[in-house]
Amino acid sequence: MPLIVQKYGGTSVGNLDRIRNVAKRIAKRAETGDNIVVVVSAMTGETDRLIQLAQKITSRPNHREMDMLLSTGERVTIALLAMTLQEMGWPAQSFTGRQVGIVTDNVHSQARIEEIQADRLRDALSKKIIPVVAGFQGINRNSDVTTLGRGGSDTTAVALAAALKADLCEIYTDVDGVYTTDPNIVSNARRMHKISYEEMLEMASLGAKVLQTRSVEFAMKYRVPVCVRTSFYDRPGTLVTEEDVEMEQELVSGITYDKNQAKVTLVGVPDRPGIASTIFEAISKENVNVDMIIQNVGQAGLTDLSFTVPQTDAVQAKTLLTELSEEIGVAEVLVTENIAKVSIVGVGMRSHTGVAAKTFTSLAAEGINIMMISTSEIKISCVIESKYTELAVRTLHDAFELGADRPPAKEPA
């Protein structure tokens, strides 16, 4: 019998009616004889409610206590969903992260799964019980509750699918798949029926926000096919899987963008070895995440160094670097907040040329100035002024002919 891991996100279990709908969906699949393991998130709003309580107490809550607090959200959902399935006559049972043996490292609030001892799950499945597992959580070797970061339930689902050698991991969310770009910007954005792990990683980390990046890494590592679907309709969704010939024939798969970035420029950096290292070590010590970095060869032994950071870290980065500037002899630290990063992603780039040229030409034709460029094997990213974001995305989506004939369906109210 096929084994399917199904994960339902917060909006899919947002109230008792939706939990009942999820239960029906599970039952329908169970009736076909498939073995099912269910992973759920906290009911939508619950995690935010708990975070707000903590924030009223302290601006810097202890991470261990936050994990204790937030892990309750998923526990409520598993109990309610298990009860609902039982009421419908199915032998369901709830399990916490600990009970299914999800062992993580000690990094509270951003823990990584180190091991899964899925004995209780295997035992439940052998007894034809439908396990309902709390996503997002595990325990460390000290037996303390840990959480896997926002979107961590995706990783729980994929990790369990890997541990149980499941045939498929279905991620039910409030979007019905992965689109060629944001449908809110491009009305004829098309749902992809298939995408490679590598492309999905680029799409997700660039802001497609469909799957937690780590869950895709996990899926890629253990070759778990992941299907992203909506729980509100019966739609096929998007399959995230290994790269195949079909994918390579597509030049570009999708266009993503990220407006939550800021550009930091250090003007007049002395062009001597070790300077960049001093700068980026200082930044990394403060846990500021640097994304794109560009350094131009300068004149008279001076150069300009630019990089992007999350907008939320921009002030911190500026303060830090201004303090540092005297020591290393930098003339000025500039921060530009109104920027956006637009990226073109596609495994087809590996075997096709001309994507970069077409990208720059299309943007230039619309009068959009490119401030920074960064490329990888399957991605080209351009930093532009943020006011041009929508225009750039539409332009590139058209240029690479990614559109569908029909617009995507709307979400239910």
Add this chain to the structure above:
Amino acid sequence: MPLIVQKYGGTSVGNLDRIRNVAKRIAKRAETGDNIVVVVSAMTGETDRLIQLAQKITSRPNHREMDMLLSTGERVTIALLAMTLQEMGWPAQSFTGRQVGIVTDNVHSQARIEEIQADRLRDALSKKIIPVVAGFQGINRNSDVTTLGRGGSDTTAVALAAALKADLCEIYTDVDGVYTTDPNIVSNARRMHKISYEEMLEMASLGAKVLQTRSVEFAMKYRVPVCVRTSFYDRPGTLVTEEDVEMEQELVSGITYDKNQAKVTLVGVPDRPGIASTIFEAISKENVNVDMIIQNVGQAGLTDLSFTVPQTDAVQAKTLLTELSEEIGVAEVLVTENIAKVSIVGVGMRSHTGVAAKTFTSLAAEGINIMMISTSEIKISCVIESKYTELAVRTLHDAFELGADRPPAKEPA
């Protein structure tokens, strides 16, 4: 250094302000150098909110799932209280029932503590950490979450105090101690400064509702002194402890009542051996809790059998017995719901006579008819018509001169 276990009930931690007050109270004690272990309940209303969610799903929720659901309430409180203490500069840490090693039997929703492996608590105390422990919960040998029943946090606190050989267990609740009777009925009811475990057991199980009965049994078994206090004021509270000479000099300690009882009468029961056993075995199989039982010697081989059950079980008992009545030849099953049980409690009764006579005389003088009487070494209970409850309590409270000169203080709004 003295070791104190403090337990704070749901109203004491009902919102963030109250949690802050509790933290201040803990800090004040910690400043004296005492070692403190804190046990907390769910924030008031939270448990009811969760129960309502479950009841919307099913009228008979699975007990294991209910425990999974309800155990989240205390986990929220421990995290929030630990954060609050940390914000005040105290090294606090939250612990679940599992983490402090509370191992129970398998009776979900009414589990009994079988063992406490308090290693982590001892370790935390040795590091001068203030442990904040989730009351009401434990795990069974199968590693499933269990709960100890309503008021179970009291039992957690007393059990931890016993395991750690604490010097005192303080139960902070919304009343400032144990009163000679209900202050809502008798305005000059007096707070007792001391009461024996035995008396407290009779007071609690008879409806004083201050401490969970099982916690008192635990305290008596392991000789843990328990102090019942309010967290809203600085008041000494009532010490529940071993019987001493001072207590024996009091004839009667308190008057309690219980309106949530119903009387079941079986008319014309064949007076032959084994009948009562058949009846009460059938009732106990349905988990109906029988309290007082009275059987009169009858005429012509027939007798009447009366007993009291919780009002919520009255319908079930009647249905059950009506079905059974033909089989055993009972003429009629009568249920009277408008009854109340009024009880006089006091260890002094052991060494004094005349309490029963005075009780009956006082009630008769007010024209109150006694329908059933039951006595034990330290208690006399009378079943009367419920409309006379307040009159009976006031009459007995006066007759045994239990009143104070001043009325008790009011609760804060």
